[in-house]
Amino acid sequence: MSQYLPVANGMKSFWLTAESDFSSHRSTEELPKEIDTIIIGSGYSGATTAYYLSQGDLKNASNILMLEARNICSGATARNGGHLKPELYYDYNSLKNIYGEKGVAEIMNFEYAHLEAVKELVEKEDIDCDFVLSRACDVHLHSKSVDKAISNYYSMTKNPYLKYKRDVQIKFGDQARIISKVEDSPVCVTYSAGQLWPYKLIIHLLKHCVKKGMNLQSNTPVRKVEKLNDGRYLVKTPRGDIITNKLILATNAYTASVEPKFEDKIVPIKGICSHIVSSDPTKHTPHLTNTYGIRFGEANTDYLINRPDGSVVVGGAKKHIFPYKDVFYKNVDDSTLIKGSKEYFDNYMQKRFYTWKNFDSKPDYVWSGILGYSDDSLPYVGELPGDKNKFIIAGFHGHGMPRVLLCAKALANFIKGDKGPMAIPQSFKITPERMTGTKNEILKSLTIPLDAKL
Structure with missing residues (x-):
């Protein structure tokens, strides 16, 4: 659905003043015809998922192709406030009413854990x-x-x-x-x-993945994805088609451009x-x-x-x-x-x-x-129901900084075959029930009181 693809000429944010030649990087002149794993999107979700997929085994990175519609990390990650701020109390009662005491604690503990996790990553990789x-x-x-x-x-x-x-x-x-x-x-x-320069964080991680063998392709929008009879996926781009065993949608606001099921679920x-x-x-x-x-x-x-x-x-x-x-x-x-x-x-x-x-x-x-x-304010993370080896990490509702990193780590470990459930809040996981639900709370949540002091 081309109306949900990024526009070609996005404004320059302050964070993008750090752009370099790497922003238009293409690892190879031509796209591969086949590859094991394709990640669509080079922002926070895509970069961290690639980083954790490539940990511990050099072969993992060389089997990954990342496609970005525009310059590298030119979407929401390079346009946010750089604010690593967990939500620890203000929405407590509404979340408790839906998910119970344990469910709301899962969400808020998970966000708080990002403070230590981001610090650990930045120090480990000297970013x-x-x-x-x-x-x-x-x-x-x-x-x-x-x-x-x-x-x-x-x-x-x-x-x-x-x-x-x-x-x-x-x-x-x-x-x-x-x-x-x-x-x-x-x-x-x-x-x-916490706070940080998000663009610099992501560029460092992507350079790390490229050094380990990942194929990174800027300015290569995905126009369509088709499921083949053998269960693999055909990914169509203006520069050619690629067949992949595993597909990861790290597309956040643009998810409906490659997966129409999300047109009214991630807006x-x-x-x-x-x-x-x-x-x-x-x-x-x-x-x-x-x-x-x-x-x-x-x-x-x-x-x-x-x-x-x-x-x-x-x-x-x-x-x-x-x-x-x-x-x-x-x-x-x-x-x-x-x-x-x-x-x-x-x-x-x-x-x-x-x-x-x-x-x-x-x-x-x-x-x-x-x-x-997202329609229920929470991200969609995991394997799409009915589409084996098609994964998603998207829909962060303007609140990705304290949610993405550990979602990416859990998803990468799941894709690599870790046994047991993904280590994320149950409410973040993509399920048939969430996918078939038709209630969209986005506009209701954005109502501004008429007597607000502006």
């Missing part, structure tokens, strides 16, 4: 990606979100299966305002988080992000020690990281996006901005944080990106 551990500070500025944060926080503390409860702290009144540096904040919640959602710098490069910015989630209303949220070079990355501007379905829903065009979103980031820090009030800053990059929202 220069500006990785920093910090505290996340969630600021709630709307009465409904304040009430929800408090209710969910105290409910979360009663779950005996959660491993991280003592890492989460809630503060009120003046303490909340001083800790957050936000004057209007009646409550804030803090917990461990492309257009989002906006920015990079903010000092107007005077000779002056140091008032660096904030926390990363942030700022909630103006239920779905109206911004997120930001304070980078170690003094700049700030801010994403959100949702008041210009989510009230207008035709602007963001099933939209794969990351070559343009959404009206009003660029101006949203003007004087952003001065308006939000009192330590920035007398400091001049400006956005030097504002860009769009395409997120893969």
